[in-house]
Amino acid sequence: MLPSWVAEAAPARSAPRRRSAGFIQRTLHQTARFAEHTVFAERVARPARPGLLHTLDARIKLLSILGLIVAATFLHHVPSLWVLAAFIAAAAAVSRIPARALFHRFWWSVPLVFVIAALPAALNLVTPGDSLLTIYRLDEAVRLGRLQLPPELTITRQGLASAALVTTRLFVGVLFAVTLTLTTRWDDLLKAAYCRASAPFVLILTMAYRYLFVLLRTVEDMHLAKRARTILPGTPSAERRWIGRRVGALFSRSRHLTERVYSAMLARGYRGEPKALTAFHLEGTEAAWVLACAAVASLALLADRLLLAKLPW
Amino acid sequence: MVAPLLQAEAVTYHYPDGRAGIVEASVSVAEGESLVILGANASGKTTLLQLLAGLIFPARGTVRAFDIVLSEQSLQDGDFARTFRQRVGFLFQDTDAMLFSATVYDDIAFGPLQLDLTPDEVRRRVEETLSLLGLSAIAQQPPHQLSGGEKKKVALAALLAVSPGALLLDEPTSGLDPRSQRWFVELAGELRAMGKTLVTATHDLHVADEIADRVIVLGEDHRIAAEGPPERLLRDLDLLLSVNLVHQHAHIHDGRVHVHPHSHLHAHDHQ
Numbered sequence: 163m164l165p166s167w168v169a170e171a172a173p174a175r176s177a178p179r180r181r182s183a184g185f186i187q188r189t190l191h192q193t194a195r196f197a198e199h200t201v202f203a204e205r206v207a208r209p210a211r212p213g214l215l216h217t218l219d220a221r222i223k224l225l226s227i228l229g230l231i232v233a234a235t236f237l238h239h240v241p242s243l244w245v246l247a248a249f250i251a252a253a254a255a256v257s258r259i260p261a262r263a264l265f266h267r268f269w270w271s272v273p274l275v276f277v278i279a280a281l282p283a284a285l286n287l288v289t290p291g292d293s294l295l296t297i298y299r300l301d302e303a304v305r306l307g308r309l310q311l312p313p314e315l316t317i318t319r320q321g322l323a324s325a326a327l328v329t330t331r332l333f334v335g336v337l338f339a340v341t342l343t344l345t346t347r348w349d350d351l352l353k354a355a356y357c358r359a360s361a362p363f364v365l366i367l368t369m370a371y372r373y374l375f376v377l378l379r380t381v382e383d384m385h386l387a388k389r390a391r392t393i394l395p396g397t398p399s400a401e402r403r404w405i406g407r408r409v410g411a412l413f414s415r416s417r418h419l420t421e422r423v424y425s426a427m428l429a430r431g432y433r434g435e436p437k438a439l440t441a442f443h444l445e446g447t448e449a450a451w452v453l454a455c456a457a458v459a460s461l462a463l464l465a466d467r468l469l470l471a472k473l474p475w
Numbered sequence: 476m477v478a479p480l481l482q483a484e485a486v487t488y489h490y491p492d493g494r495a496g497i498v499e500a501s502v503s504v505a506e507g508e509s510l511v512i513l514g515a516n517a518s519g520k521t522t523l524l525q526l527l528a529g530l531i532f533p534a535r536g537t538v539r540a541f542d543i544v545l546s547e548q549s550l551q552d553g554d555f556a557r558t559f560r561q562r563v564g565f566l567f568q569d570t571d572a573m574l575f576s577a578t579v580y581d582d583i584a585f586g587p588l589q590l591d592l593t594p595d596e597v598r599r600r601v602e603e604t605l606s607l608l609g610l611s612a613i614a615q616q617p618p619h620q621l622s623g624g625e626k627k628k629v630a631l632a633a634l635l636a637v638s639p640g641a642l643l644l645d646e647p648t649s650g651l652d653p654r655s656q657r658w659f660v661e662l663a664g665e666l667r668a669m670g671k672t673l674v675t676a677t678h679d680l681h682v683a684d685e686i687a688d689r690v691i692v693l694g695e696d697h698r699i700a701a702e703g704p705p706e707r708l709l710r711d712l713d714l715l716l717s718v719n720l721v722h723q724h725a726h727i728h729d730g731r732v733h734v735h736p737h738s739h740l741h742a743h744d745h746q
Binding site: 204208347348349352368369371372373375376379419422423425426427428429430431432433437438439441 | 525528530553556557560561564565567569571572573574575576577578581584585586588589590594597598615617618619633634637
């Protein structure tokens with residue numbers, strides 16, 4: 163027999179006031195967004211109509227892009243770096259990768275790195291040279307506690323060129339890496355790195371990626387279950403306690419899941435030696451791609467050494 | 476006399492926290508038969524299956540496979556372990572635990588790879604299994620993008636790709652819609668016709684009725700309550716009521732309260 167209070171209706175309330183999302187909600191929202199982005203990236207990496215970069219063998223693609231990144235580190239002029247950037251951007255365009263997907267992930271990081279890491283290199287303190295912009299000039303030495311300010315702080319032409327080079331190199335490197343991940347699924351990328359020595363790490367990373375989604379869904383379910391039963395918002399300390407308990411519960415669940423996964427592996431004959439089905443195919447497209455990469459990298463290196471080095475800047 | 480394929484003799488298992496998993500259970504599985512282990516939630520069905528699969532080991536009693544005692548020591552022997560895992564497959568109820576690879580294709584390939592087959596042979600098996608279960612369209616999908624029914628089918632495909640002679644199936648129809656349940660019953664029929672041994676743990680009386688040659692009923696005290704042919708046990712309402720597989724159902728007919736055990740397998744007369 164159900165108690166009588168089960169039949170009592172909840173009192174009607176006025177319209178809810180707008181509240182800003184709490185820390186937990188924001189975190190979970192970001193977690194859900196991460197999962198969405200990852201699923202989107204997987205879809206882009208294996209589209210219904212694959213382009214040039216999608217169809218290339220993952221191992222060839224990984225090695226060729228690593229080669230291009232190494233070539234970029236040997237370039238000392240911004241225009242030669244742009245040659246490499248233009249090549250990979252053209253390959254991405256031919257492969258029908260949306261420009262938004264390509265640049266969306268890192269467009270904000272380039273100015274940030276420029277300001278935080280590269281800009282100090284433009285100052286006369288780090289790179290002396292011809293002054294372009296004077297930030298301040300003091301007639302006499304000024305001390306701020308133990309710190310002695312330099313009499314003059316300027317941005318130099320040589321320093322600015324050095325900052326531009328560092329930033330462009332970073333941009334090109336990230337562009338290569340993003341192109342690789344947008345055209346290669348995570349599991350293919352891991353298989354590309356598979357060899358006898360790396361096999362245990364590849365297995366662990368593959369499974370970690372797989373179960374990240376299971377745990378993300380658990381976190382989301384926990385939060386939704388709490389929201390569905392929350393009548394009054396909790397105090398910050400109560401929220402922190404809730405998070406602490408859920409972290410503990412999640413840890414316990416993940417430990418049990420680990421045991422079940424290991425049992426499932428044993429049941430299917432796993433005897434401690436990871437094995438994977440890898441296919442390494444070098445066909446005409448792969449050969450043409452490798453040749454194109456080598457030609458572009460050689461062209462950029464030659465231009466950097468022979469032509470650009472002779473320019474006055 | 477031919478030794479049973481799998482045999483548990485008076486096995487008892489307790490979980491690390493002291494709860495009983497199964498108590499004094501003796502089970503024998505003959506080659507080619509379809510045995511159904513029926514029981515309510517937490518009665519010990521999964522524990523008994525895991526003992527038969529050599530995934531956990533009893534505190535008391537012995538489990539034998541092909542007349543060899545199944546223990547941690549015997550499964551350390553690489554040759555025996557490989558033969559045993561090749562001949563006895565296990566379908567987990569929790570498909571998320573069973574599908575641990577990055578894609579459906581890799582998951583199905585995992586078992587055959589452990590058998591040291593050549594890559595071409597592994598690919599051939601995977602592709603044939605995908606085609607057999609109608610999974611080719613989702614072969615390159617990661618498991619987290621699959622529905623519950625698809626995950627169950629992929630888990631079964633992963634099991635079939637190893638081609639075990641005996642399949643231990645833990646709640647194979649849980650979470651499946653009626654059409655997928657029917658699909659499973661038909662698949663079980665085909666496997667039986669091929670001479671495969673099936674040991675299915677379930678609380679679904681319909682599934683038991685359709686696929687069982689023999690039924691073992693577990694009680695809520697984690698002991699075997701009854702064993703026999705499905706025609707007899709599945710119609711023994713007092714037994715099913717006592718082990719919580721059917722419930723008392725009350726309703727009103729012609730102004731009088733009418734109480735009877737309720738199960739969709741049984742017709743009853745209101746006169």
